[in-house]
Amino acid sequence: MAVNLSAPQAGELHPVPGVRIGIAEAGIRKANRKDLTVVLIDEGASVAGVFTQNRFCAAPVQVCREHLEQSAGRGGIRAMVINTGNANAGTGQDGLVRTKRSCVALAQKLDIAPEQVLPFSTGVIMEPLPVDRIEAGLPAALADAKADNWLRAAEGIMTTDTVPKAFSRQVAIDGVTVSITGISKGAGMIRPNMATMLGFMATDAKVDAGVMKQLALELAEGSFNRVTVDGDTSTNDSFVVIASNKAAHAPITSLDSAAGKALKAAMTDVARLLAQAIVRDGEGATKFITVRVEGGQTGEECRKVAYAIAHSPLVKTAFFASDPNLGRILAAVGYAGIDDLDQTKIDLHLDDVHVAVNGGRNPAYREEDGQRVMKQSEITVRVGLGRGNAADTVWTCDFSHDYVSINADYRS
Template sequence: MSVGLEQPKSLIKVEGIRLSACSAGIYNKKRDDLALIEIAKDSVIAAAFTKNNFCAAPVEISKSNLQKANPQYCLINAGNANAGTGRVGVLNSKAICKELAKKINCIEEEVLPFSTGVIGEDLPVKKINQAIPTLIKNLSENSWLDVSKAIMTTDTMPKAISSQIKIDDSMINITGITKGSGMIKPNMATMLSFIATDANVTKEILDKIKQNSLFKSFNRITVDGDTSTNDSFILIATCKSKLPLIDNEDSKAFTILENEITEVCKKLAQTIVRDGEGATKFISIQVDGGNKISECLSIAYKVAESPLVKTAFTASDPNWGRIIAAIGNAEISDLDTSKINIYINDVCIVGNGERSDTYTEEKGKKVMICDEIVLKIELNRGNYSEQIWTTDLSHEYIKINAEYRN
């Protein structure tokens, strides 16, 4: 079940990136569940990871390895999160990095491990290590879609996008993949996301682009309010294009590249919400007229994560009382509720803090049956605006998560 989500179309290869996917037998059913991304030497990498205190072993290892070497490989498995596994989990992540390094003739610290799936179970090291030669043999510039399929868990379809932009006289390629459907409230990124460009940039510039693009994309989504133990975001610049080096954030080239990578991140982030577990609606929550960014986001998330609001959307029930209750629970100091207006698409349901004179239940129900809904909240107390994206909460979400380990 997904909302307005289509299978990825043809993806553009990025010079300096090769990928592969295969089955290591982590799942009981036959499917690809292991992937490898090879990164050209002299590439620049920016990364962000979960802020969950119970971060998974591969997150610990990846963060550590990034401090010691310039990564050349990302080794990704689905079906097992290797989280909540203690010292054994760390040793297991190191073991698969070591095996790949031995087979590929690089150092262990040049491998970044990533895992997604069931928490609390030991990583099947033997199965993964046995599949590594197949991964190496099948590396190709054209395997982005294969990898996007291999890293899926409860996702109903792969999530990938490509873009091309022209900067000066150079054509720049950008391709990204992501996965995620449940346990979604990133506090830096998403479940797993890998984006590559052939742009020629410095490490400082790529870090700036990462920070700004995450702030406007993956850090603006929530499905169920739960931040994963394994969230990881990797942004790679292979520096293979003929474009002159971008080393100044005040340059036109920086602005063009940052805007395009941000758009790619937004679209990828939205695919996660559109494919949210059990989702029947894609909901944009826009909060306007706040005193500061933080209060706009506080209200947006209170509404987005209210089970009462979410289930009302599932039922296509314009129960606006639940919305104002959620807004009131955002703990915004000196909030004048008499100034608040609320719209569902183009229907005003609340005006000046009370039921709008123009509102009728018939109008409310008509817009609530839409698959895609914009809920706009006007605070009328400042000049800041923020938008986040979320889903409803259906019976299917409960079924998926109740049966997750069966």
């Protein structure tokens, strides 16, 4: 059961002018489930993407990177095709052929170039993509295309997710109201490094194509690159940002402008909610945990410590059991990779409970106070390094019995 996360309502999600979405049941892995999604983008949009850093990346990731470059001189990206049930990863040259075939099939129906289509897949690794089922399902998906299909699209990209993930905001840019809506999926194999994770966000704001890549990178860095469920970076991670450029305001040519800052802040809010929703719906998760590391010399070393804590199976299982065996957190701080760390300066808080001071147990700390916090569904771990002024935050969840069961039975 997701931690304090409920399914969105369709009325909560704003349509984005210039973007339509269609969903179909193509039987890619199982019958009677939404598993094929097409996104149709009006001409003139700006599109950018951020993808997995896993060197064993899936065929659709490879093709997406190619098409984002190749489409620049062909009118830009005009469509996306997304399937669930099959990751098309670990499939070699055949996987690339099948991915490109799906792009050709959609391009022919839309009278655009195949390079103007971005493909995405999620699901089981090392199985051939049933591209014939995708081709057969495209007419139904296209017939279903409409602007207010965001919730059904969020359902259509799910794998082991228990809740569809979608959020929406509106913001004024130069007196013009623009909409921002995004969806994501992911519950396991989550440790984005740009996790299995897909994220798609669209706005009708007018954004110069030259700043789109920077916008996508900064959005990912402040959201999807700050979450982890199990430390595994997926082969298929993709995050795509679309600006349809339909809004009637001056083009945003810099993220440092007033308009750029306002748009980025609103889009970051949506991206962060999408990323945190993945953690809240982590496979078998019962607790949502914020790990805040302060007092580092650099943000990078703060992230090292935060991820060491967030990835530790011993820490995560202790949280599941509500067992304040908090020396496990200090041990993770110690092996995070900061060679000149002075353990006598380390502080540790669990919410309002001061657990450790100057590297040792706080004389005022009582185990029942630690257990009180650990029983909560949402917990903040705060570590002070005593080395500088940098800080950073990572979001994670606990490990339960269900995590093992879900992954043991995933292909059943």
